[in-house]
Amino acid sequence: QSALTQPPSASGSPGQSVTISCTGTSSDVGAYDFVSWYQHHPRKAPKLVISEVTKRPSGVPDRFSGSKSGNTASLTVSGLQAEDEADYYCLSYAGSNNFYVFGTGTKVTVL
Amino acid sequence: QVQLQESGPGLVKPSETLSLTCTVSGASVSNDYWSWIRQPAGGGLEWIGRIYTSSETTNYNRSLRNRVTMSVDTSKNQFSLKLSSVTAADTAVYHCARLVNRIMFDYWGPGTLVTVSS
Numbered sequence: 001q002s003a004l005t006q007p008p009s010a011s012g013s014p015g016q017s018v019t020i021s022c023t024g025t026s027s028d029v030g031a032y033d034f035v036s037w038y039q040h041h042p043r044k045a046p047k048l049v050i051s052e053v054t055k056r057p058s059g060v061p062d063r064f065s066g067s068k069s070g071n072t073a074s075l076t077v078s079g080l081q082a083e084d085e086a087d088y089y090c091l092s093y094a095g096s097n098n099f100y101v102f103g104t105g106t107k108v109t110v111l
Numbered sequence: 112q113v114q115l116q117e118s119g120p121g122l123v124k125p126s127e128t129l130s131l132t133c134t135v136s137g138a139s140v141s142n143d144y145w146s147w148i149r150q151p152a153g154g155g156l157e158w159i160g161r162i163y164t165s166s167e168t169t170n171y172n173r174s175l176r177n178r179v180t181m182s183v184d185t186s187k188n189q190f191s192l193k194l195s196s197v198t199a200a201d202t203a204v205y206h207c208a209r210l211v212n213r214i215m216f217d218y219w220g221p222g223t224l225v226t227v228s229s
Contacts, residue, residue: 001173003155032214034214034215036214036215036216038156038216043221043222044221045115045206045218045219045220045221045222046156046206046208046216046219047219048215048216048217051211051214051215051217052214052215057217089155089156091156091215091216093213093214097173098173099158099161099170099172100146100158101158102148102155102156102157102158103155104155105155105156
């Protein structure tokens with residue numbers, strides 16, 4: 001099972017928005033509305049920021065939003081803040097054979 | 112607040128078995144799904160496997176299936192990972208995490224670096 005494809009990097013100035021794509025196949029992203037997104041600061045525990053494509057867990061700012069079209073899911077971070085600088089990974093459920101597939105990861109830089 | 116903490120040797124020799132434990136606080140490991148996930152240096156995240164603690168049912172990544180064993184110790188509120196016949200390719204930061212609704216991970220440990228080297 002191949003990893004989901006994400007751009008290696010994305011950047012924006014404080015206050016701007018950045019959108020990260022996550023492209024899979026009809027067997028994972030396209031098959032289920034079970035895409036989640038994780039924010040990962042180095043040497044810390046990854047943090048769930050979006051679940052089930054569009055849902056924000058309690059405590060996650062509404063600057064984080066998710067969407068999906070076909071085999072591609074997206075995470076948008078609006079009103080960028082310095083603390084948003086991190087690596088972001090998508091994850092899709094991929095059925096009972098492959099279970100869980102992560103994205104390749106995107107490093108977000110706040111300029 | 113649910114917290115997870117990985118522990119185990121940071122250095123393992125090639126061909127030997129990597130053994131890690133995840134200690135959970137703030138929640139019971141019973142009747143839930145728990146997973147191991149790893150990240151090699153400069154690489155992305157890779158799901159290793161999951162265990163459903165009430166039945167000790169396990170599912171593993173197909174690429175690692177022949178070398179992985181997961182188990183649980185409810186008396187210590189811990190679950191564990193064993194990866195046999197390790198090579199340098201198994202050098203990575205290993206995270207444990209709780210799997211929610213079998214579709215996402217809501218709590219993770221900070222990870223522990225395991226280096227495979229003689």
